[in-house]
Amino acid sequence: MHIELTRKSAVALTGQIVQSFRDRIDSGLLRPGEKLPSVRNLSAFLKISQVTVSKAYSELEEKGYIACTQGRGCFVAVPPEEAPAARPNPEDWQLALPDYLPRAQLWRHYNEGEGMYRFNTAAIQPALLPSAEIGRNIQRLIAEDPALLGTYGPFQGDGGLLRALARYLAERGIAAGPEELLVTSGSQQGIDLAARTFVGPGDTVYMEAPTYTGAIDVFASRGAKILTVPVDAEGMRTDLLTRLCDTHPPKVIYTIPTFHNPTGVTMSMRRRQELLEIARSYRCLIIEDDPFSDLYYGEAPPRSLKSMDREGHVIYLKSFSKVLSPGCRVACAAASGGLISRLTAAKATADLGSPLLPQKAVEPLLARRRYDTYMSGLRDAMAARCRLVTGLLKAHAPSSVSWSDPAGGLNLWLTLPAWVDSSTVYREALKRSIVLLPGAACYAAEPQRNHLRLSFTQMDEEELREGTMRLCRVLHDCLAREKAGPPSKPVF
Amino acid sequence: MHIELTRKSAVALTGQIVQSFRDRIDSGLLRPGEKLPSVRNLSAFLKISQVTVSKAYSELEEKGYIACTQGRGCFVAVPPEEAPAARPNPEDWQLALPDYLPRAQLWRHYNEGEGMYRFNTAAIQPALLPSAEIGRNIQRLIAEDPALLGTYGPFQGDGGLLRALARYLAERGIAAGPEELLVTSGSQQGIDLAARTFVGPGDTVYMEAPTYTGAIDVFASRGAKILTVPVDAEGMRTDLLTRLCDTHPPKVIYTIPTFHNPTGVTMSMRRRQELLEIARSYRCLIIEDDPFSDLYYGEAPPRSLKSMDREGHVIYLKSFSKVLSPGCRVACAAASGGLISRLTAAKATADLGSPLLPQKAVEPLLARRRYDTYMSGLRDAMAARCRLVTGLLKAHAPSSVSWSDPAGGLNLWLTLPAWVDSSTVYREALKRSIVLLPGAACYAAEPQRNHLRLSFTQMDEEELREGTMRLCRVLHDCLAREKAGPPSKPVF
Structure with a gap:
């Protein structure tokens, strides 16, 4: 101690020693x-007499700062029960400092919960990604x-x-020149930039329910x-959207x-056209978030809204962050x-x-042939995993549990009986080293x-395979328990 | 054409062909x-008779959509002068779309102006940075x-x-554990995150005048x-700040x-203490932006507010973005x-x-000895450049121009006679391939x-050397012209 x-x-x-410790x-x-x-060590270290140190320690003890026991030494005093009130935490004022993060759930849901079987993030197993090539x-x-x-790159x-x-977009029917594109750090930043540019307090934003937590x-x-x-x-x-827009025009x-x-x-082609029609009549923006369209398992999906x-x-x-490299985080926004x-x-x-380096490193993978070859392999792998999980669920999950049958992407949406709170399953699963995302995190409103x-x-x-089997057991247990016990009600 | x-x-x-073209x-x-x-090609392609195509083209020409010339073929009609009003740009609605970027000057000032002699960004010449090692x-x-x-890294x-x-911070008297730190993409993102967390519409923010544009x-x-x-x-x-805080308490x-x-x-030590005192009495936050403190030319600067x-x-x-690697963009925020x-x-x-890779790549350079050796060399180089510029200014700039004498950092602040608008100098300099930052960009208010x-x-x-000499000539020319002509006044 210096x-x-x-x-x-x-x-x-x-006095100086006493003050330092205080x-x-x-x-x-x-x-x-x-x-x-x-006493011996400190006096040697400070090159002063042991008596001076002893006197300082005695004074500190008298004033209640430290407690000394013969043979064991001196310790900082543990304040009595009422002490926290008497000596408040100097940072307590921060609790009264308002902030502008009314929600920020993504952070909690992805950070919480250690477990071997991670179903909680829509990411691709690193071994399947072209990291070696990048x-x-x-x-x-x-x-x-x-x-x-x-060097800094262009903004x-x-x-x-x-x-x-x-070029990539043109191959997919989107006519946007390089001057109509912006490189972003993943789609997350794209959403954020669009929001900070065009959305402010009180502006009306429509979202799907459920939707992406971030x-x-x-x-x-x-x-x-x-x-x-x-x-x-x-x-x-879109029928409900149209009705809502009458009274709450969208931004x-x-x-x-x-x-x-x-x-x-x-989304069906009909709804896509209706959505564009709504945007035209209300002169509003559509943010089309499209991380998954190349990850179809069978037929290619309908063309983009854009x-x-x-x-x-x-x-x-x-975003190419998920499908090419979360470590390079290359995505883009196209807007005219x-x-x-x-x-x-x-x-x-x-x-x-x-930064420039990741942008230049990912670029060669976007060349048509290279990208198509890679994606075709990735699609097969993703489809196989989807079949694996849905097959196991079909064979082993309780009959009252159902799930979506996606034609692409990385996610399955499980539906439990209406009387089961999925947060119970979430906690129970966590005990068995399975991390899930509770559906409630995906709703902006109720x-x-x-x-x-x-x-x-x-x-x-x-x-x-092992994670899904374990999950099925958790589901059986939870459903049996929920059925047996009194229906769980929210506590007010 | 399909x-x-x-x-x-x-x-x-x-009719179908006409409609398609329309x-x-x-x-x-x-x-x-x-x-x-x-006509021949289209009829062959669509497998219909040439007569049908001819009829369609005639109809389009009658309606003014296309213009045909014997021997040259048919072309989409170029609308007459008044046409733009008659057929509005389909994206015009965007002009009425409000946004939340009331200023965004940094972008303009750093993007504008091509020139060989770049005095406009506070960046370090790439050759001086440890890019090879990183x-x-x-x-x-x-x-x-x-x-x-x-993989994604921890948030x-x-x-x-x-x-x-x-460790780096502890060596500089800042006791912040790793759990009290957040890695950001440069200080710019640090400022942005602090602002989006704690600053909202109407909250009072104090800034120096002038200050950092971004x-x-x-x-x-x-x-x-x-x-x-x-x-x-x-x-x-701080005396003025204290008085202002009475009526406008700071957030x-x-x-x-x-x-x-x-x-x-x-900032002097006395003012630093006063500033902390103000923060304590108003229970507000101080954002201490410190990209330059290791870049002192002589004495080390006073200790940080933190x-x-x-x-x-x-x-x-x-931020270590400027001094180590703009391409890695590693910076941190420390808060307790x-x-x-x-x-x-x-x-x-x-x-x-x-992203993880740049973080891990920069880490070894923060080791005490490595960092100190490197910084000591960089300090010498920066100090030499500062001396070079101020020496040339002293010898060649007009006597009515003055400048700051910084003890560290990357910037000089030039003051012209009060009757000279620096934007004139900025434009004149640009013509001679010199890019400057007009001081007005650094003021949040008037x-x-x-x-x-x-x-x-x-x-x-x-x-x-060449850039500074050129700049001196520009200054002479501008000052001579401004003196000669009528005083330039703002136009209302």
């Missing part, structure tokens, strides 16, 4: 119960030009990547009035039309007219633009409590 | 002046574990980096009430106390008590956490218009 002693000070050495104890640097250095690209890029690490993104993204957090943090529209087998219920409609997260449902958008209503978010320059200004304000989201692509097949 | 023809339709084939022309898919396929770290990390690219940051940052953009985008406090040779005028005080951007001034903060008022932002978990929730909402910020560390010494 104590600054001034030998010429007006305060005696004893400061450390008051500030919490020394915590109750912590042992002080022995790694080689990075090594090559660095060897060619290490100064790449020493909008690396020119080469923007052109590759434009998007709810974003719009909630902007102070938006969030209205929710249920999803059925054809996607967002933004957020949708995941293809292999919807969390339900796996794909590809049918003639008047610039759609901000299209395409004056929207993209506003989003670029927001990107500059948020983080001065994305949640349905009897759902669970299962992301089936993070584990290898062996873990997935 | 046209969908329905032979059983009630509409004749001619749709394409109306939607802008076919643009004015674009050539249509020849590059080798990256190559090693990838070789050891390519799966690093395939708060990589554990190893957090511990290295905690920070103004952030607080303005949150709808904050921004009050500004002038800076003198001792830093922020946040944003400051760059050490080698202030743009003026280069360092190191003297006992009650958790200070959110301390430390419950603040850091709120900031981490904001980080998750913004981008799901920073700007002083006679300043320029010179960042002198982005070019090599040769360019810097």
Whole structure:
């Protein structure tokens, strides 16, 4: 322990030592119960007499700062029961500091819960990703030009990547030039940039119910009035949306039309056209979040909203973060007219633009043939896992449990009997090392409590098999218990 | 050109072809002046008679959609002068779409202006940065574990980096454990996360005048009430701040106390203590932005506000982005008590956490000896450039121009005579391939218009010498012209 002693000070050495310890104890640097250095050691260390140290310790003990016991030494005094009130935590004022994070659930749900069998994040098992190839690209890029690490890139993104993204989109019917694209750190940042640019306190935002937790957090943090529209087998219920819009005109409609997260449902072409029609009549924006459309198991899904958008209503978010490299986090936003320059200004304000190296490293994988070959393999792997899980559920889950049958994507949506609260299953599963996402996290408004989201692509097949079997046992146990006991009611 | 023809339709084939072209022309898919396929080709392609195509083309020409010339073919009609009004741009509705970017100046100032002599960004010449070493770290990390690219990291940051940052801070008197730190994408994101967490519409934020443009953009985008406090040779005028706080209690005080951007001034210890005192009495936050404190030219600067903060008022932002690697963009926020978990929730909402690879690659450079050796070299280089520029200015700039004499950092603050608008100098300089930052960009409220910020560390010494000499000539010319002509007045 370093104590600054001034030998010429007006305060005696004893006093200086006492003050040092008082400061450390008051500030919490020394915590109750912590042992002080022995008299012998401290005097040797500070090069002063043992008597001076002893006197200082006695004074500290008298004043109640420390407690000394013969043979054991001196310890910072543990304050008596009422002490916390008497000596308040100096940081308590922070509790009265308002913030603008009314929700922020994603963080809790993805951070909480350690477990071997992780069904909670819609990520792909690292072994299936082209990390080796991207790694080689990075090594090559660095060897060619290490100064790449020493420069900022353009706010909008690396020119080469923007052109590759434009080609990728053109192949999918989206006519957006490189100047209409913005590179973002995953779709999460794309949603965030669109929201911070166009959504403010009281603005009406429509979302599907259920929807992606991270998007709810974003719009909630902007102070938006969030209205929710249920999803059925054809996607967002545009009939209900139309009626709601009469009384609450939208500023933004957020949708995941293809292999919807969390339900796996794909929006029909008819609904897609209706949605665009609504955007036209209300002159509002659609944020089309599309991380999964390349991950179809059978037929390719219907074309994107953006590809049918003639008047610039759609901000299209395409992420390659999940399917190529969560460690490079390359995604883009496509928007026409004056929207993209506003989003670029927001990107500059948020983080001065994305780093260059990951952008350049991912670019070669977007070349048509390379991408198609890779995706075709990935699709097969994802489809196999989906079949594996649904097969096991069919054979072993309780008969009262049902699940979606997605044609692509990474998620299954489990529905329990209406009287079962999925948070019970969540907690029970956690005890057996299974991490799930409780469906309630996916609702911006009043949640349905009897759902669970299962992301089936993070584990290898062996873990997935074992995890699903364990989950089936948990479901049987929970359902049996819930049935036996009194119906659980919320406590007010 | 693919046209969908329905032979059983009630509409004749001619009508269907006409409609197809009209749709394409109306939607802008076919643009004015674009050539249509020849009658022969289209009829062969659609497997219909040439007569049908001819009839369709005639009808389109009659209706003014296309213009045909014997021998040259048919072209989409170029609308006459008044046409743009008659056929409005389908994206015009976007102009009436409100956004929440009231300012966003940084983006404009850093994107605008191509020029060889770049004084506009406070970045360090890439050749001086340890990119080769970081590059080798990256190559090693990838070789050891390519799966690093395939996984998301913890929202708060990589554990190893957090511990290295905690050690770095402890060596500078800041007692923050790894759990009190958050990795951010540069300080820019740190400012942004702090603002989105704690600043909302109408909240009072104090900033220095002048200050960092990117920070103004952030607080303005949150709808904050921004009050500004002038800076003198001792830093922020705490006497004026105290008086303002009486009537406008602060929620946040944003400051760059050490080698202030743009003026280069360092806040005195007395003012630092006063600032903390103000934070205590008003129970508000201080955002201490500290990118430059290791870049001192002579004496080390006074200790940070954070190191003297006992009650958790200070959110301390430390960036290594500028001094180690703009391409890795590693920075951190240090905050105690419950603040850091709120900031981490904001980080998750913004981008799901920073990528792992750059964090791990930068970590070894933070080791005490390695960092000290490197910084000592960088300090010498920066000091030499500062001397070079100020020496040239002294010898060649007009006598009515003055500048700050910074003891560290990357910026000089030029003051022109009060009657000169620095935007004139900015434009004149641009013509001679010199890019400057007009001082007005650094004011959140009413700007002083006679300043320029010179960042002198982005070019090599040769360019810097030539750029400064050119700048001196521009200054002479502008001052001579302004003196000669009538005083320039704002036009209302």
